[in-house]
Amino acid sequence: xxxxxxxxxxxxxxxxxxxxxxxxxxxxxxxFDAEAGFRxxxxxxxxxxxxxxxxxxxxxxxxxxxPDALARGIVAYSSGNHAQAVAIAAKHVGAQAHIVMPxxxxxxxxxxxxxxxxRIVTYNRFTESRETIAAAILKQTGGTLAPPFDHPMIMAGQxxxxxxxxxxxxxxxxLITPVGxxxxxxxxxxxxxxxxxxxxxxxxxxxxANDTFLSLQxxxxxxxxxxxxxxxxxxxxxxxELTFPVIRELVEGVVLVDxxxxxxxxKFLLLHLKILVEPSGAVPAxxxxxxxxxxxxRSIGVVLSGGNIDxxxxxxx
Amino acid sequence: xxxxxxxxxxxxxxxxxxxxxxxxxxxxxxxFDAEAGFRxxxxxxxxxxxxxxxxxxxxxxxxxxxPDALARGIVAYSSGNHAQAVAIAAKHVGAQAHIVMPxxxxxxxxxxxxxxxxRIVTYNRFTESRETIAAAILKQTGGTLAPPFDHPMIMAGQxxxxxxxxxxxxxxxxLITPVGxxxxxxxxxxxxxxxxxxxxxxxxxxxxANDTFLSLQxxxxxxxxxxxxxxxxxxxxxxxELTFPVIRELVEGVVLVDxxxxxxxxKFLLLHLKILVEPSGAVPAxxxxxxxxxxxxRSIGVVLSGGNIDxxxxxxx
Numbered sequence: 001x002x003x004x005x006x007x008x009x010x011x012x013x014x015x016x017x018x019x020x021x022x023x024x025x026x027x028x029x030x031x032f033d034a035e036a037g038f039r040x041x042x043x044x045x046x047x048x049x050x051x052x053x054x055x056x057x058x059x060x061x062x063x064x065x066x067p068d069a070l071a072r073g074i075v076a077y078s079s080g081n082h083a084q085a086v087a088i089a090a091k092h093v094g095a096q097a098h099i100v101m102p103x104x105x106x107x108x109x110x111x112x113x114x115x116x117x118x119r120i121v122t123y124n125r126f127t128e129s130r131e132t133i134a135a136a137i138l139k140q141t142g143g144t145l146a147p148p149f150d151h152p153m154i155m156a157g158q159x160x161x162x163x164x165x166x167x168x169x170x171x172x173x174x175l176i177t178p179v180g181x182x183x184x185x186x187x188x189x190x191x192x193x194x195x196x197x198x199x200x201x202x203x204x205x206x207x208x209a210n211d212t213f214l215s216l217q218x219x220x221x222x223x224x225x226x227x228x229x230x231x232x233x234x235x236x237x238x239x240x241e242l243t244f245p246v247i248r249e250l251v252e253g254v255v256l257v258d259x260x261x262x263x264x265x266x267k268f269l270l271l272h273l274k275i276l277v278e279p280s281g282a283v284p285a286x287x288x289x290x291x292x293x294x295x296x297x298r299s300i301g302v303v304l305s306g307g308n309i310d311x312x313x314x315x316x317x
Numbered sequence: 318x319x320x321x322x323x324x325x326x327x328x329x330x331x332x333x334x335x336x337x338x339x340x341x342x343x344x345x346x347x348x349f350d351a352e353a354g355f356r357x358x359x360x361x362x363x364x365x366x367x368x369x370x371x372x373x374x375x376x377x378x379x380x381x382x383x384p385d386a387l388a389r390g391i392v393a394y395s396s397g398n399h400a401q402a403v404a405i406a407a408k409h410v411g412a413q414a415h416i417v418m419p420x421x422x423x424x425x426x427x428x429x430x431x432x433x434x435x436r437i438v439t440y441n442r443f444t445e446s447r448e449t450i451a452a453a454i455l456k457q458t459g460g461t462l463a464p465p466f467d468h469p470m471i472m473a474g475q476x477x478x479x480x481x482x483x484x485x486x487x488x489x490x491x492l493i494t495p496v497g498x499x500x501x502x503x504x505x506x507x508x509x510x511x512x513x514x515x516x517x518x519x520x521x522x523x524x525x526a527n528d529t530f531l532s533l534q535x536x537x538x539x540x541x542x543x544x545x546x547x548x549x550x551x552x553x554x555x556x557x558e559l560t561f562p563v564i565r566e567l568v569e570g571v572v573l574v575d576x577x578x579x580x581x582x583x584k585f586l587l588l589h590l591k592i593l594v595e596p597s598g599a600v601p602a603x604x605x606x607x608x609x610x611x612x613x614x615r616s617i618g619v620v621l622s623g624g625n626i627d628x629x630x631x632x633x634x
Contacts, residue, residue, distance in 0.1 A: 025342035027364060031432075046591045047344060108588065115348075267628060271425065274363045274624035276591040307591035311584060315632035 003249060004152045004242035007194030010159035010187060013060040017157060020059040020092055024048050024161075026168050031272045036288045039299040041172070043165040046277045046307025051112065052233075053161050053305050054078075054085035057183055060157030061146050062089040070095040073143035077101070077130035080109025081233055081306050082148045087116035098137050100130045106232060108310045149183030150240030159187025165301050166195045174293070176284040177303040179203035179212045179254060181236040182243030184305060189250035202293065203247065203254040204284040206231045206262065212239045212247065213254040230259045230313075233280030233306060255292040262286050263317045269304070276314075281306040320566060321469045321559035324511030327476035327504060330377040334474060337376040337409055341365050341478075343485050348589045353605045356616040358489070360482040363594045363624025368429065369550075370478050370622050371395075371402035374500055377474030378463050379406040387412040390460035394418070394447035397426025398550055398623050399465045404433035415454050417447045423549060425627045466500030467557030476504025482618050483512045491610070493601040494620040496520035496529045496571060498553040499560030501622060506567035519610065520564065520571040521601040523548045523579065529556045529564065530571040547576045547630075550597030550623060572609040579603050580634045586621070593631075598623040 027042045045053035062074060070093055076086040077100035090097035097118035101110060102125040114120060123133055138145055147154060161184065162175060175192050179185045182203075189201040205213050206229035214222040221244050227235040239247065257265075262279045265286035269277045277285070281304050287293060288302060344359045362370035379391060387410055393403040394417035407414035414435035418427060419442040431437060440450055455462055464471060478501065479492060492509050496502045499520075506518040522530050523546035531539040538561050544552040556564065574582075579596045582603035586594045594602070598621050604610060605619060 025364075047342075051591060270593055271628060274368060274593040276587055276593065311588060 001245070003246050005156045005187065005190055005246065007191050009152065009156035010163055010191040013056070013156040014160045014163050016063050017056055017059045017160060020049065020063070020089055021055050021160070022047070022049050023164055026165065027273055027275070029273050032268070032289070037291070038297060040288055041165070041169050041301050042273065042285070043161055043301060043303045044275060045161055045303060045305045046275060046281055050081065050084045050088050051306055051308040052081035052085065052281070053158055053184060053303070054081040055088060056160050057154035057157035058082065058085035058146055059089040061151065061153035062086070062093060062095070064153055065144060069144050073098060073141050074146050075134050075137050075141070075143050076146040076148070077134045078148050080105045080113065081308060084109065084113040084116070086146045087113050087118040090118065091116045098141070098143065100133045106308065106310050106313070109308050112308065149181030149236070150242050152242065154183050155187045155243060155246070157187065158184040159191045161303055162188035163191045163195070165303070166192060169301065172196070172199060172299045172301045173297045174200040174202060174300040176202040176204055176287060176300060178234055178280055178283045178305050179205050180234040180280070182212060182239045182247050184303065185251060186243040186246035188303065190246060193250050200297065201251050203251055204287040205254050205256055206234055206283060207256045207258050209234050209236070210256055211237060213256055215239050215244060216248060216254055231262060231280040231283055233278065234283065255287045257283055257286040257290060257292060261290045265289050266314070267317050275304070276307045276309065277304045278306045278309040318562070320563050322473045322504065322507055322563065324508050326469065326473035327480055327508040330373070330473040331477045331480050333380050334373055334376045334477060337366065337380070337406055338372050338477070339364070339366050340481055343482065344590055344592070346590050349585070349606070354608070355614060357605055358482070358486050358618050359590065359602070360478055360618060360620045361592060362478055362620060362622045363592060363598055367398065367401045367405050368623055368625040369398035369402065369598070370475055370501060370620070371398040372405060373477050374471035374474035375399065375402035375463055376406040378468065378470035379403070379410060379412070381470055382461060386461050390415060390458050391463050392451050392454050392458070392460050393463045393465070394451045395465050397422045397430065398625060401426065401430040401433070403463045404430050404435040407435065408433045415458070415460065417450050423625065423627050423630070426625050429625065466498030466553070467559050469559065471500050472504045472560060472563070474504065475501040476508045478620055479505035480508045480512070482620070483509060486618065489513070489516060489616045489618050490614045491517040491519060491617040493519040493521055493604060493617060495551055495597055495600045495622050496522045497551040497597070499529060499556045499564050501620065502568060503560040503563035505620065507563060510567050517614065518568050520568055521604040522571050522573055523551055523600060524573045524575050526551050526553070527573055528554060530573055532556050532561060533565065533571055548579060548597040548600055550595065551600065572604045574600055574603040574607060574609060578607045582606050583631070584634050593624045593626065594621045595623045595626040
């Protein structure tokens with residue numbers, strides 16, 4: 001079966017999302033390089049509109065819908081960043097968004113989403129299924145589902161982060177992104193391997209939510225029943241049907257970091273790069289900082305995927 | 318008497334400092350705009366090399382010195398950011414830096430400076446004079462003093478922050494920067510009024526270190542005996558001999574914020590813009606957020622001048 005997206009889908013997404021997504025800055029840090037042992041360039045999606053890369057995929061999908069589809073509304077389920085992105089993009093085109101969020105989502109993420117006036121439906125992520133709740137709303141409204149990762153338009157949209165990164169910097173040996181359901185990683189791998197055929201692409205996962213790591217080992221999609229990590233955006237239980245084949249084909253490997261390493265990295269990025277990165281967004285930087293990558297890499301692009309974290313959580317680090 | 322610098326000095330500085338200073342990104346925030354009531358663009362000097370705008374002035378001065386002057390070394394006194402900037406620029410050209418720092422300077426600033434291997438001399442800022450200590454080192458070495466603000470090359474260098482900001486954005490009604498000794502404000506006012514003759518330029522000071530505010534009221538330089546504010550970079554007791562005439566001529570006014578407003582703004586910038594700004598650097602943003610500016614402004618450029626703050630201090634906010 002052909003892969004769900006090609007590089008041209010990412011290029012088309014880059015044009016489509018321009019009215020909604022910022023071209024985020026690239027930062028470097030001599031202090032980080034010294035710790036890592038090689039050159040690191042950071043793509044700052046924590047400085048993206050809505051505080052995360054998610055606006056890329058959400059706007060790519062929503063801006064491609066016909067007026068009659070938009071009139072029936074958009075439905076999304078998400079722990080936060082995707083929800084906010086869908087709410088922003090829906091509001092931009094005048095469509096009603098219905099957001100299904102876990103009741104224990106970080107307060108900052110829930111409030112930020114609420115600011116774009118979607119309809120919010122909360123659920124208990126230990127006892128209820130967000131997919132079932134979303135399906136009921138879809139049946140009632142006839143709206144369009146904006147899934148968090150497993151959709152070609154979402155995957156292609158997320159890939160624009162790597163497209164911009166590689167457009168803006170010189171040669172790189174490698175690229176690394178976080179992996180939740182695999183939307184960001186699959187999109188970035190697709191465009192990166194097209195733009196720089198020799199580039200090595202990695203994913204980074206928390207040890208407590210290592211579904212993609214296990215899936216690559218097994219050669220098929222593996223489900224982790226109860227993901228447990230502070231990286232709330234990466235608690236997907238299983239890689240996507242569409243994302244996993246792309247990852248298996250184009251990604252060299254997934255490396256793992258633990259929660260202590262993630263916390264340490266959030267602090268390091270805060271104090272040395274002067275930017276706030278949420279735990280999920282800091283996972284690939286943690287992989288670099290704690291030397292989890294295979295040898296032979298002298299330069300790497302790191303996608304810092306989001307910056308939405310509560311102050312109360314940060315001060316505990 | 319003519320003013321100490323002209324716009325062409327700032328333009329020359331922009332060319333000179335290119336090997337050492339980053340062109341920092343511009344950020345915007347819909348949430349901040351909503352609170353401010355108008356459009357705000359942020360020049361992120363907290364993301365500058367060394368974590369503050371100070372590298373601009375320090376490298377403008379040091380890169381202009383002849384080899385024989387460089388061989389005798391550079392002397393600087395500073396609460397931190399200027400010290401680090403001088404250490405970075407001196408190391409870049411292979412000159413010895415002698416840094417006179419208060420013994421209670423923020424630990425992060427002292428450690429960051431130490432990383433560039435200058436000779437560090439500490440002093441008690443309540444009982445000793447940094448000027449006297451620096452003078453003794455100068456006498457001994459025959460080196461060059463890099464004063465923190467009151468020097469044409471320093472003032473012109475700092476002005477490049479406004480030059481880049483105005484190069485990168487459309488029309489703005491106003492520009493605001495922090496004021497310590499006035500190096501940044503005088504340099505920025507000089508270039509801003511040349512590039513955009515109608516622009517209104519403001520300084521922002523802590524109420525506990527309001528020497529420039531009082532000096533503008535009095536029409537002459539006034540000394541504040543014991544500045545008291547969390548904004549450690551703005552504890553100058555008196556505006557400079559060279560900076561004050563520029564400020565009096567080109568700046569509409571200085572507005573004041575208190576320490577509680579500064580803390581609140583540091584948190585706001587952290588959580589909504591996802592960037593770490595130190596108290597001194599957040600002062601002009603606090604002036605905008607807490608509506609201290611006169612009416613009639615619908616857009617403003619804000620220089621976020623630095624990001625060097627200890628984690629222990631931040632968590633107390």
